[in-house]
Amino acid sequence: MKRKYQYDVVVAGGGTAGVAAAAGAAMAGAKTLLIERNPYLGGEATHSGVAAFCGFFTCGGNPVRVVEGAGELILKEMKALSESSWNYVVSATGNKNVNFHPEYLKCAMDNVLEKTGVTCFFHTRITGVCTEERAVTALECVDDEGCFLVEAKAFVDTTGDANVVHLAGAPTLWGDENGNVQAATLPFRLSGVDTSCDLTPQAVEKAVIRAKEDGIPHLTKEKGFILKREGSDQVAVLLPSTIPAGLDCEELTKMELDTRRQVLYYVEAFKKYLHGMEGCELTVIGPAIGFRETRRMKGKEIITAEDVLGRRKRPDGVARAGWKPEIHMDANKMGTYIEVSEGSWFDVPLGALQCESLDNLYGAGRMVSSEQTAHAAVRVMGTCFATGHAAGVAAACQALHGEAPAEAVRAELEKQGALL
Structure with a gap:
């Protein structure tokens, strides 16, 4: 006889959005399950080694905090595990971010979900959706x-690739009007680095250009x-890149092999041409390629570029998003930014987290319903915490009360410490 489990809310995908969704749903009183195909939580933050949270603050000077709630629970738990697990930094582009140790993040997420009463199933793959x-x-x-x-009774898709939405046969979005998506990157970590040296993007560029000229x-x-x-003498490097053409096994394998090979040559280039890296040692690759953009859910509402650039505020907003469009369309070049006013944010409406054709299915994280330019602002992990938290609370409201009006979702989010 086939095993069967029953819950109020099921969250698919245990990245930043998924952990926030599960915690939010459980704190709202729903019996909650989180399903994750990897043996640990964190998504791109741990499985791809992206060791920085962007989006907890607005962009540029005079940063304003725009994400708390479930995201703040994770930061506090990491500090409880180790004071050195994360720190605030101002990035090379002038934005206030959170740089963190991925291994402490794994354990902090475990602890937060245990404390909020969430059940987790690791090593679990979703093969189909019944509707x-x-x-x-x-x-x-x-x-x-x-x-x-x-x-x-309600489901939240936080797989990053809208896998539940896709398997359910609901409409999804891919890239721009020509089907072009942003570059994917395989981060890697190095130890034995003299971090007092110049490791800015400009210094990296000089070293890599010289390496290319010398035939690496x-x-x-x-x-x-x-x-x-x-x-710490450890650093995370975000360079090896490729452009995704799909999500089937052949394409994913090709991308993993390509970017993993790139890592070894970047290490060679750094040892030879980047001061401070002479004695560095490769410690971790990935372990998986990190995606900025793949499938997105088509929601009851689609966030537009005008919403993002105009920093639109709205009464049905359930998350604040403070990032600006950060667009990586060329695997050989650094991303470009569309500037916005310092200290500003826009609201993510509830409709952008609701599947267009399935009333009890929500989506959050980088798959939020949005145009491509808008997506380039909502996809960062700080904002993923906020949209995940909102989607989990909305799913709990629907599971427990049969409906999830924006005012009820907002009230519960504020009760749980989210910023609205």
């Missing part, structure tokens, strides 16, 4: 013991970020 009329009824899953069903192969992006943490 009736305009509702999802269950997820078909598989682990090493076989197949099973998970039923719930398989180098793509010339200018990029090296992320430092205070008091």
Whole structure:
């Protein structure tokens, strides 16, 4: 007999948005399950080694805090584990970010979900979605013991790639009007780095250009970020890049092989041409390529570039988003920014987190319903915490009360410490 589980809310995907969604749903009183195909939580922050949270603050000078709530729970838990687990930094582009240690993040997320009463299933893949009329009824899953069903009253897709939405047959969006998406990057970590040296994007660019001129192969992006943490000789490097053409196994394998090969040549280039890296040692690759953009959910509302650039405020807003469009359309070049006013943010409406065709399915994180330029602002992980938190609370309201009006969702989010 096939195993079957029943919950009020099921969250698919345990990245920043998924952890926030699960915690928010549980704190709202819903019996909550989080499903994750990896053996740990964190998504791009841990599985791809992206060791910086952008979007907790507005861009530019005079930064204003725009994300608290579930995101703040994670930061506090990391500090409880280790005072050196994260620190505030001003990036090379002048934005206030949070640089963190990914291993402490894994454990902090475990602890927060345990404290809020969330059940987690790791090593679990979703293979299908059961629907009736305009509702999802269950997820078909598989682990090493076989197949099973998970039923719930409401669901949240935080897979990053809108996998639940896609498997349910609901409409999704891909890239711009020509189907072009932003570059994917495979971060890697180095130890033994003299972080007092110049490791700015400009210094990186000089080293990589010289390496290319001297014949070192398989180098793509010339200018990029090296992320430092205070008091550590370890850094995270965001350079090896490629442009995704799809999400099937052949394409994913090609991208992983390509970018992993690039890492070795970047390490060679840094040792030879970047001062402070002479004695560096490669410690971690990835372990998985990090995506900025793949499938996005088509929601009841689509956030537009005008909403982002005009910093639109709205009564049905359920999350603040303080980032500006950061666009990476060329695997060989650093991203470009569309500037916005310092200290400003825009509101993410509830409709952008609601699936257009399935009334009990919500989406959050980088798959939020948005145009591509708007997506380039909402996809950062600080904002993912905020949209995930909102989607989880909305799903809990629907599961427990049969509806999730914006005013009820906002009231519960404020009760849980979110900024609105």
